[in-house]
Amino acid sequence: MxxxxxxxxxxxxxxxxxxxxxxxxxxxxxxxxxxxxxxxxxxxxxxxxxxxxxxxxxxxxxxxxxxxxxxxxxxxxxxxxxxxxxxxxxxxxxxxxxxxxxxxxxxxxxxxxxxxxxxxxxxEEGDQEAYVDQGVIGEAVEVALTQLPSNQAEVIKLSFYEHATHAEIASRLQLPLGTVKSRLRLAFGRLRTLLADLEQ
Amino acid sequence: MINHHPSDETILSYAAGAMSAASRLFVSSHLSVCESCRERVRTAEVVGGVLLNDIECTPVSADAFDQLMARIDSNAVETSAVNGVGTSSSKVASADMVGLPEPLQLLLDGGFDELKWKTVAPGVKQYPLPVDVLPGEKVRLLKLSPGFVTPEHSHHGHEMTMVLKGSFSDETGRYKAGDVQEMDGSVHHQPIADTEEDCICLVVTDAPLQFKGVINKLLQPFIGF
CATH class of the missing domain: 1.10.1740.10 (RNA polymerase sigma factor, region 2, helix turn helix motif)
Incomplete structure (x- = not known):
């Protein structure tokens, strides 16, 4: 103690x-x-x-x-x-x-x-096994974010920094809504794969 | 067992705080019954933490910390684990609200049977929820009678449906309590309540649905979907 x-x-x-x-x-x-x-x-x-x-x-x-x-x-x-x-x-x-x-x-x-x-x-007490060091996870996510294609990093930043909805991002970047969603999906998928690797 | 979950992009925007109140209500309702999606949100929040760390610095005023401590000392703000939590849930849940997602329980004055449902088409009733909405957005409960087939329709915008009671099926699969369906403009579907009980769903739409066929188009203003 x-x-x-x-x-x-x-x-x-x-x-x-x-x-x-x-x-x-x-x-x-x-x-x-x-x-x-x-x-x-x-x-x-x-x-x-x-x-x-x-x-x-x-x-x-x-x-x-x-x-x-x-x-x-x-x-x-x-x-x-x-x-x-x-x-x-x-x-x-x-x-x-x-x-x-x-x-x-x-x-x-x-x-x-x-x-x-x-x-x-x-x-709430999560029942997930949180044995991976949170510092390690943060560092991995930070590296992963810098490695994202710039168009995926852009939609992530618009979401988190400017809390732009999918429709707002589409209108600001002059992109079809589906493109905005697939960029967010790809970015999140990449981060999740990386974190899953860390947990193994 | 929940088989259908919100999409990655929906989870991410929820974690970012980048969605309408109606969508937030929807996702919160699903999270309250789905541990695996709460875990997905926690993962997405790591991104928020990293981005907060990486953001540029804007200097705060020189005496900001002293002001802060003065406020803390004068308010006697306690470092208490339970402070402020658990006070808002003073409503007593009626019997048929048991098992309903907690965010919804707080919005409803009574169980499903006590709500003032309005008929919008044969076999379909709706109850609009008292939530601030964006232009063109709707958030409501829909009740489908057993065996009722919704007119085939597609969506201009985005529709999120979560089953609260009963179940429905359409071309994409079967949806039971807690399951979520997200639909975009490209998909035509024809949901049917597929058991002997009413199917009650929480539905958020961000643009009017488009019905296929001339008769359905004539019905559209009447149905008001």
Whole structure:
């Protein structure tokens, strides 16, 4: 059992961007309300989250406010974080995505408190065998993304950065809807094959 | 046993948060009964995490972290595992809502028998769901009477159907509770409720269906599919 003191020491030594260190920071926030770990996460993710919200159509001041709200959520929910199931960046992405849906609601919502479902999905105990190191998975996906044909990477980025629907991507890129879908399908298929190889 | 699942591109866009509320309701409803698709979503979310890491940096204001900690301290925001979760599900599910996907339970005032179904054609009833929709989009429950054959039709846009109760069959296979069918413009199909009970489906369409044949075309405005 790692004590909070040991975790804090570890955090002070490792202020780099290694995904495993980011995950350790997040665990430390959850277990010990560790402020220096929280600051390290903030320094790394706040400028990225600000870009994420600006790309989602938010003004700069509002993006700044959403970054604050994201980190209040991270502080509140860090105890739920399980490093065996998700890298810190993946977990924080889901919080930011849900907050964006909730606060920059161009798509509308389906129940009053839609975040409820996402929170449940995050709390839920998956019965999948998550023995593959999440840092390894993240690195593999990162490499795979750089190796995607540029037209597939483009539709992936439009989906995740600008939350463009299939129809919106088709209209922006002047492509048939079927082409957009098949590019997304090919890209996801390639990532899944790669992850399946890792799990063997 | 669920045999038909949402497509990869639908799972990916769900994970990206890049779909309409109606489509999100649809996918959430399937996820609530399908562990293997929840796992697919988790895989797609890894892509989101990697892209968040790779995005350019926009500096935040110099005192942003101090402001944040001041807000956290003044709100006494707790690092609690259960904070805020589980409070919205105050509705008590009626007997025939048991087994219904939870996102739908929260939207419906009662079980299927208590809903105000509207007849749209012989053998077909519909119940529009109270969800914000995009222009041209529809989200509703459809109830097909046993043995009823829907007029053969194709789709201009995209249609997603999930069986909630009963089953239907068409040229592409048999669909039972939890199964999902996604249809695009190219496909003509003619679904039929294939057991002795009503087949109730959750259906999201993003453009009006096109019926084949003159009579069906005349019927279209009346049916309003």
């Amino acid at each position: 790692v004590t909070c003191e040991q975790l804090t020491l570890k955090v002070e030594r490792d202020l780099g961007l290694d995904p495993r260190k980011l995950s350790a920071h997040l665990v430390s926030v959850g277990e010990c309300s560790d402020r220096s770990a929280f600051k390290a996460l903030f320094d790394h993710f706040a400028p990225r989250l600000k870009s994420f919200y600006i790309r989602s159509g938010s003004s700069e001041p509002f993006a700044e406010e959403l970054v604050q709200e994201t980190f209040m959520s991270i502080w509140r929910k860090a105890g739920l974080y399980d490093p065996a199931k998700a890298a810190a960046s993946t977990w924080i992405f889901t919080i930011a995505r849900n907050l964006r849906i909730d606060r920059l609601r161009k798509e509308g919502r389906f129940v009053q408190k839609e975040e409820f479902f996402f929170e449940q999905a995050m709390v």
